[in-house]
Amino acid sequence: MTAQLCKRCSATESVVVSRKEPFCRSCFERYLRGKERKQMTPYKVTYPSRTSPPTQPARLLLALSLGSSSLALLEMLLEHLRDQMETHRGATGFTIVAVHVDCSPILSYNRDPKAVIQELQKEFSELCTFETVSIDEFLQDQELLGTFTHLDLETYSFSQCGELASRSVKSDILDKIRDRTAKQDFLFSIIHNLLVRSARSHNSSHILFGDSMSRLAERVLSLTSKGRGAAVSSSIADNIICKNGIAQLYPMREIMRAEAEAYVAMQDFSQYVITPTQRPPTILRMMTIDDLLVNYFTDIEAGFPSIVSTVVRTADKLKDTTAESNSVCALCGVKCLAEPERWLKEITVSKPALEGESLEPTETSAQHSDKPILCYGCLVATNSSSFTWPRSSKDEILRQYEL
Amino acid sequence: MPSAPLFSLCELCSARKPFLRRPKTGQKICQFCFFHVFETEIHNTIVAASLFYPGERVAIGASGGKDSTVLAHVMKTLNERYNYGVEFILLSVDEGIRGYRDDSLETVKRNKDQYSLPLEIVSYHDLYDGWSMDNIVAQIGKKNNCTYCGVFRRQALDRGAQKLGINHVLTGHNADDMAETVLMNILRGDTARLDRCTEIITQSAESPIKRSKPLKYAYEKEIVLYAHYKKLDYFSTECTYSPEAFRGTARALIKNLETVRTSAIIDIIHSGETFSLQRHGGRNHAKKLVAGACERCGYISSNKLCKACVLLDGLNAGKAAMQIKLEDSEPAESTGETFVRKQLESLSF
Ligand SMILES: [Zn+2]
Ligand SMILES: [Zn+2]
Ligand SMILES: [Zn+2]
Numbered sequence: 222m223t224a225q226l227c228k229r230c231s232a233t234e235s236v237v238v239s240r241k242e243p244f245c246r247s248c249f250e251r252y253l254r255g256k257e258r259k260q261m262t263p264y265k266v267t268y269p270s271r272t273s274p275p276t277q278p279a280r281l282l283l284a285l286s287l288g289s290s291s292l293a294l295l296e297m298l299l300e301h302l303r304d305q306m307e308t309h310r311g312a313t314g315f316t317i318v319a320v321h322v323d324c325s326p327i328l329s330y331n332r333d334p335k336a337v338i339q340e341l342q343k344e345f346s347e348l349c350t351f352e353t354v355s356i357d358e359f360l361q362d363q364e365l366l367g368t369f370t371h372l373d374l375e376t377y378s379f380s381q382c383g384e385l386a387s388r389s390v391k392s393d394i395l396d397k398i399r400d401r402t403a404k405q406d407f408l409f410s411i412i413h414n415l416l417v418r419s420a421r422s423h424n425s426s427h428i429l430f431g432d433s434m435s436r437l438a439e440r441v442l443s444l445t446s447k448g449r450g451a452a453v454s455s456s457i458a459d460n461i462i463c464k465n466g467i468a469q470l471y472p473m474r475e476i477m478r479a480e481a482e483a484y485v486a487m488q489d490f491s492q493y494v495i496t497p498t499q500r501p502p503t504i505l506r507m508m509t510i511d512d513l514l515v516n517y518f519t520d521i522e523a524g525f526p527s528i529v530s531t532v533v534r535t536a537d538k539l540k541d542t543t544a545e546s547n548s549v550c551a552l553c554g555v556k557c558l559a560e561p562e563r564w565l566k567e568i569t570v571s572k573p574a575l576e577g578e579s580l581e582p583t584e585t586s587a588q589h590s591d592k593p594i595l596c597y598g599c600l601v602a603t604n605s606s607s608f609t610w611p612r613s614s615k616d617e618i619l620r621q622y623e624l
Numbered sequence: 625m626p627s628a629p630l631f632s633l634c635e636l637c638s639a640r641k642p643f644l645r646r647p648k649t650g651q652k653i654c655q656f657c658f659f660h661v662f663e664t665e666i667h668n669t670i671v672a673a674s675l676f677y678p679g680e681r682v683a684i685g686a687s688g689g690k691d692s693t694v695l696a697h698v699m700k701t702l703n704e705r706y707n708y709g710v711e712f713i714l715l716s717v718d719e720g721i722r723g724y725r726d727d728s729l730e731t732v733k734r735n736k737d738q739y740s741l742p743l744e745i746v747s748y749h750d751l752y753d754g755w756s757m758d759n760i761v762a763q764i765g766k767k768n769n770c771t772y773c774g775v776f777r778r779q780a781l782d783r784g785a786q787k788l789g790i791n792h793v794l795t796g797h798n799a800d801d802m803a804e805t806v807l808m809n810i811l812r813g814d815t816a817r818l819d820r821c822t823e824i825i826t827q828s829a830e831s832p833i834k835r836s837k838p839l840k841y842a843y844e845k846e847i848v849l850y851a852h853y854k855k856l857d858y859f860s861t862e863c864t865y866s867p868e869a870f871r872g873t874a875r876a877l878i879k880n881l882e883t884v885r886t887s888a889i890i891d892i893i894h895s896g897e898t899f900s901l902q903r904h905g906g907r908n909h910a911k912k913l914v915a916g917a918c919e920r921c922g923y924i925s926s927n928k929l930c931k932a933c934v935l936l937d938g939l940n941a942g943k944a945a946m947q948i949k950l951e952d953s954e955p956a957e958s959t960g961e962t963f964v965r966k967q968l969e970s971l972s973f
Contacts, residue, residue: 402885445810446881446888450895505883513884517877525870531813538815540902558898567668568841568890569649573637574660597894601887 237483240526246487253476253484257297260459260472264315266305275312281470282425283319284416285351287334287495291431293481294473295319295341295349296488298429302348317429318350320419322412326357327391330495337493354419359411360388365418402447402509403602410553413463420467427460427468435478437471438532439514446510449598452555454541457533461541464554477529550596552603557596565600636661647845650886655853662850666838667702673824675836678709683785683793686714686735686743688728690851691796693735693858695839698850699794700739713788714739717780718747719773720756728859738857746784748776752932755939763939772935779923779932782833790833797837800844800878803889806896807874815901822896832924843889 224234227245229252235243244252267276283298285291298317305313319341323334335353342351359365390411398404420428432440437457444453455461463469473481485491501515502508508516521528543556550557595603634640640654646661653661669675676682684699686692696714703710716732719725729745736743749756757776761769785793802822809818820826825836839847851858881888917923918930929937 400885441810442807445806445895446892447885448887448891448894450892451898453895453899505880508884510881510884510888513877513880517873517880521873528811532810535810535813535815535818538901539818540900542898542900561894564894565890567672568665570661570664570668571636571649571651572661572664573634573639574654574656597891601885601891 236487239477239480239483250484250487253293253480254297254300256475257294257472258301260470260474261298261301261315266309266312266314275309275314278313279315279427280423280425281315281317281427281429282416282420282423283317283349283429284431285319285321285338286431287321287337287493288431289485289494290433290436290473290476290478290481292490292493293476293484293488294429294431296485296490297472299345299348317348318352318419318423318425320352320354320416322415323353323355324408324412326355326389327395327408329498331498332495334495337495341493352419354415356390356408356411356415357388359390359415360393362418365414400602401507402511405509405511406447406553406598406602414554417464417467421465425467427470428463429470429472431473431481432471433473433476433478433481434533435518435529437474437536438529439511439518441532441536442517443511443514444598446514447598448601449555449596451543451558451596452598453536454539455543455555457536458541474533548594550599551594552599553596555596557594561595561597561600565597644849647849648843648886648890658846659850659854662842662846663698663701663705665841666698667706669824669841670702670708670838673836675824675838676708676710679711680709680792681711681713681788681790683713683715683744683781683788683790684741685781685793685795686716686732687796688716688731688735688859689796690847690856690858690860691798691839691844693731693856694842694847694851694854695794695796696735696739696741697854697856699838700741712741713790714741714743715781715784715788715790715793716743716745717777717784718745718749719777720748720758722758725757731857731859734857744784744788746780746787748780751780751783752776752936753940755936760939775931775935778831779930782831782923785833792834792836795835795837796839798839798842798844798847799889799893802837802840802896803878803892804871804874806892806899807877808871811870811874818896819899819901822893822899841890841893 225238225243227233227235227248228242229248230245233245233247236246237244237249239249239252264279264281266278268274269276283291283295285295302313302315302317321334321338325334338351338353345351390408394411395404395408398407416428419425440457441453444450444456455463457471457474459470459474460468476484485494501512505513518529543558546556546558548557549555632641634642634654634657635651636653636657640656642652643655644658645652646658684692684696686696696712699710699712702708703712714732714736716729718729732743732745735741747756757769757773760772764772781793785791805821806818808814809821822840824838824840825834827834850856878889878892881892885891916925916927918925918933919928920933921930923930923932925931927934
């Protein structure tokens with residue numbers, strides 16, 4: 222088989238085929254970097270006037286999970302910075318602090334994430350700052366913890382979880398959640414909260430997430446499947462304020478996962494990729510909803526290549542219906558629509574059949590004011606096998622922390 | 625845990641022996657409680673949507689299959705139990721599919737007597753110049769025939785209802801169908817339908833008749849169980865013309881999601897109900913359909929000819945011009961309904 226010529230330059234042999242098009246290395250790099258630059262347009266070097274020095278660069282935080290996609294984004298941003306420095310005599314339009322939330326207390330990886338971050342710091346210190354935050358810092362932050370006090374209300378309370386130093390996200394939170402999907406959701410939420418906290422302490426206006434288009438498509442369907450459809454729009458849109466005035470950005474939103482992987486390999490960044498040593502489950506019953514959707518897209522993409530972009534484009538057209546809502550979910554912190562519990566009760570009746578019963582007494586609005594507000598997704602996640610309400614025995618904590 | 629797992633008793637009434645594991649919740653419950661919750665949930669759905677008014681005449685789209693048979697049975701039961709005061713009539717469409725519809729129609733005829741409800745049958749053959757589904761498939765092949773069937777059945781139900789002087793038809797769409805539609809619309813990028821597809825009542829400019837889905841929150845598995853334990857007389861063979869491959873993948877995905885989390889089906893519907901499109905003023909409004917009538921058959925239509933007549937012209941001409949190509953079935957642009965719909969829309973001369 223003779224190698225195809227790159228379709229862009231028609232001069233060099235292609236090294237990668239993407240979206241059915243053969244690319245040579247330099248055309249492929251330009252193609253992907255172009256997509257990143259497009260998303261990063263607001264962060265050009267600007268000058269208030271002809272004679273004045275450039276405007277202060279924007280401070281951005283990069284969420285560096287050390288997966289292929291976030292590493293590809295890191296490499297592109299470094300390249301972008303080098304470019305700006307070259308053309309603007311050392312000035313840049315943005316600065317980056319790359320933060321890795323270290324989950325090694327929960328998952329084991331092929332490499333120690335802290336060591337990887339140190340290597341990156343050594344290699345690229347003149348362009349970017351690197352930082353590791355341990356997942357367990359979550360439990361040492363009273364304010365962050367406040368957002369999660371409703372977790373497993375029966376057994377969890379501050380007094381029970383021991384000395385500050387010995388708290389762990391694994392034993393104090395995740396091990397108490399039975400449902401695998403819910404476990405993954407809460408871990409995601411904890412990481413997100415820590416990143417927002419870091420962004421705030423670094424005075425960053427935006428968090429850059431490395432999610433590829435493939436990942437965003439999976440997210441759209443997984444949120445939908447988990448009853449979190451109301452959060453689809455705000456979860457994947459750019460410039461949405463995620464919390465505390467910090468906004469989110471997805472510069473890789475037009476890049477496929479396979480493209481990011483190919484790019485990372487080309488740049489010799491594969492050495493920094495960390496992978497969990499435990500393979501994702503292959504038995505359906507052991508999977509999370511997210512695992513399932515990763516598999517679904519992998520299977521279907523071959524037959525329907527445009528499906529990923531279709532899904533993301535469709536989700537982009539959705540309106541954030543929760544934007545005007547005043548209710549905030551006590552668990553995940555997203556704004557939520559009213560009375561998901563009532564909706565669920567009407568269509569999932571749990572009253573027994575009575576002998577000789579004729580008319581079901583219609584329930585009057587059974588809203589107990591002392592119950593924390595949960596969004597539908599969290600309502601289901603906290604009790605997915607039977608829709609009974611988690612007993613709220615920690616009312617005091619709730620009153621203390623609920624906004 | 626306050627609900628101590630008494631494995632020997634029904635989790636709801638704690639009085640009778642559990643009889644089945646409820647697909648929707650995983651609860652082990654007795655037969656009485658199962659019938660009770662199943663029916664009450666449908667009643668709640670009807671009440672929440674104010675689906676009926678006293679004295680209303682309503683047609684039940686009856687195919688003889690499990691969904692519509694359970695629908696007819698439950699509607700009759702609830703109508704008596706809660707005094708809806710509704711007059712129900714069974715309405716069947718004979719698509720002309722040998723070995724499927726001829727047998728299932730026999731079931732509907734028996735249902736008519738079992739529930740003592742009047743029955744009206746309208747056929748493709750009579751409505752569409754002798755084009756039964758079997759004849760259509762003989763002409764266009766098995767690909768995409770569901771699209772033809774969809775257009776034709778919708779109109780046939782409408783015409784049947786009009787004949788009866790009725791403007792409200794109930795269909796047997798269940799929760800699984802609803803969830804599948806939500807996912808399909810996302811996967812195909814059918815934004816026009818995405819935010820409306822979970823509505824219980826659909827009324828469009830394209831149809832003079834209001835449709836509603838009282839079983840929209842009922843799990844397919846529970847419908848099967850209900851029909852089985854109530855010993856309902858239904859026809860269980862699937863349509864001999866199977867749906868498009870792409871829809872099949874969405875269906876399989878939902879089954880898998882349900883295995884991972886039993887509530888996934890209603891969770892997806894809940895998501896669907898919260899979807900709302902950003903509507904940028906102007907373009908959308910400008911395209912608003914003006915309801916007119918088809919020049920040939922008089923059916924409601926925004927174009928000169930209604931969709932059914934356009935498809936019929938194609939069938940009668942038997943030409944490639946109207947053939948619907950499915951070779952490159954990209955879900956985004958050219959699959960099935962969306963593609964045909966676009967093609968039909970572009971046909972306004
Ligand atoms: Zn090239
Ligand atoms: Zn929530
Ligand atoms: Zn019972």
